[in-house]
Amino acid sequence: MNRGKGAKGGEYNVSNSVETEFFQSTERLVSGAGQDYTFKMTDANRIQYYVMCISAFSNKKGLKERDAFNYLYKFKGIEFLVDCYEAEHTLSLEDAVDDLTRVCRNNGGNIE
Secondary structure, X not given: OEEEEOOOOOXXXXXXXXXXXXXXXXXXXXXXXXXXXXXXXXXXXHHHHHHHHHHHHHHHHXXXXXXXXHHHHHOOHHHHHHHOXXXXXXXXXXXXXXXXXXXXXXXXXXXX
């Protein structure tokens, strides 16, 4: 299990199973877009950030990590994190969770 720190010092526990599931689903997302892409070790920081965001989202919304991941994947939150990593990773996890909530709501999600 990995640990991450939120911007305000709160810790988020991240299970390796969610990290593995995210990695595999992101590969499917990228390959489904017709891109030829192989993950490199330099992607580890990005993946760790994505997983921390999923964990923070699950904690704030009272969801299991797997359910949070499935929700974010279905309503384009994961795609948003991947596409907007450069800007999002400079913000606090709390801001990232707020952005994920907004993106998912704009794509049919119903979690406030």
